[in-house]
Amino acid sequence: MFSVSLMPACAIATLGQENGTLAWLILAGVTATSGLMLWSPGRHTPMQLRTRDGFLIVAGFWILLSLLDALPLYILLPIHFVDALFESISGFTTTGATVLAGLDGLPNALLYYRQQLQWIGGIGMIVSAVAVLPLIGVGGMQLLRAETSGPMKDDKLAPRISKTAR
Numbered sequence: 066m067f068s069v070s071l072m073p074a075c076a077i078a079t080l081g082q083e084n085g086t087l088a089w090l091i092l093a094g095v096t097a098t099s100g101l102m103l104w105s106p107g108r109h110t111p112m113q114l115r116t117r118d119g120f121l122i123v124a125g126f127w128i129l130l131s132l133l134d135a136l137p138l139y140i141l142l143p144i145h146f147v148d149a150l151f152e153s154i155s156g157f158t159t160t161g162a163t164v165l166a167g168l169d170g171l172p173n174a175l176l177y178y179r180q181q182l183q184w185i186g187g188i189g190m191i192v193s194a195v196a197v198l199p200l201i202g203v204g205g206m207q208l209l210r211a212e213t214s215g216p217m218k219d220d221k222l223a224p225r226i227s228k229t230a231r
Contacts (some may be wrong), residue, residue, distance in 0.1 A: 067130060068096035070181060074137070078174035085141045085174065092140070096133050131157060137178055142171075156182025 075089035131153045139149035148164045155162045156179060168176070 066100065067133075068093040068100065070185065071096065071137070071178075073181070074174040074178040077177050078172065081173050083172040083174055085137075085172065088140050089137065089174065092133075092136050095136070099129070099133065127157065134182060138175070141175060152179065153182060157186035159183050159186045 071089055071093040075086060075093065077083075078086045078089055131150060134156070135146065135149040135153040138144065138152050139146050142149070142165070144165070151162075151164055161183070165171070
């Protein structure tokens with residue numbers, strides 16, 4: 066599902082006649098293929114997640130999506146992969162830190178993409194997933210507990226997890 070989020074940047078690159086339209090499409094394909102490979106083996110297996118499973122899924126989301134989302138920056142900019150990974154993680158954590166110089170000179174598609182990463186991080190990758198997981202038969206409250214910090218983590222925020230995500 067995350068591969069769909071690469072399409073606006075691809076559209077911006079296409080409409081602005083920027084280099085990299087093919088790269089955005091390839092990266093969306095890589096992301097979609099990765100997701101399908103992880104999803105398809107267990108799609109027909111009913112699951113009951115425990116809190117420990119939720120923590121593992123949260124860690125997996127952060128690691129895998131940070132690595133995948135560093136790829137557009139690495140491919141389309143002349144930077145090292147570690148710098149691209151820093152930008153990706155910085156976006157997801159909404160810290161606003163950057164290692165890039167001359168942001169005004171970046172292509173519009175990349176500027177949009179960097180802001181989109183911060184937006185996704187701001188609403189929470191896991192909260193987004195929690196809204197979708199019940200649709201595919203996986204409970205989401207364990208993920209929400211793993212992502213939530215502080216004294217509110219054990220309180221039920223809403224009767225239905227999809228309402229909490231909204």
